[in-house]
Amino acid sequence: MANIPEELLEKAISDEHINCIDYNKFTDPIVIGIGGFGKVLKYEWRDSGLTVALKYLKVDTSIDESIIKDFINEV
Numbered sequence: 414m415a416n417i418p419e420e421l422l423e424k425a426i427s428d429e430h431i432n433c434i435d436y437n438k439f440t441d442p443i444v445i446g447i448g449g450f451g452k453v454l455k456y457e458w459r460d461s462g463l464t465v466a467l468k469y470l471k472v473d474t475s476i477d478e479s480i481i482k483d484f485i486n487e488v
């Protein structure tokens with residue numbers, strides 16, 4: 414069966430709408446908020462010297478396709 418959420422995210426990455434960065438580049442997580450899609454954490458981005466906010470999107474096969482599209486549009 415097709416995994417629509419995964420396909421939508423992979424297409425956004427291959428279209429270069431979303432930048433894909435290895436998760437292990439981010440260290441020292443601290444929860445800073447909760448948004449419409451889930452938790453938001455502050456991280457240190459190793460090698461870049463930047464402090465960033467990462468938004469989590471809980472993806473499973475039951476998630477509504479429109480939620481994935483909204484998330485992709487927001488980022």
Ligand SMILES: Nc1ncnc2c1ncn2[C@@H]1O[C@H](COP(=O)(O)OP(=O)(O)OP(=O)(O)O)[C@@H](O)[C@H]1O
Nearest residue numbers: 445446447448449450451452453454465466468487
């Ligand atoms: N770049 C950021 N720097 C600091 N805090 C942030 C940042 N982004 C989000 N937050 C924190 O995380 C919370 C949730 O952020 P988020 O943007 O996900 O939520 P929202 O705009 O309220 O809802 P939605 O996800 O529906 O757009 C914010 O209220 C804020 O406290």
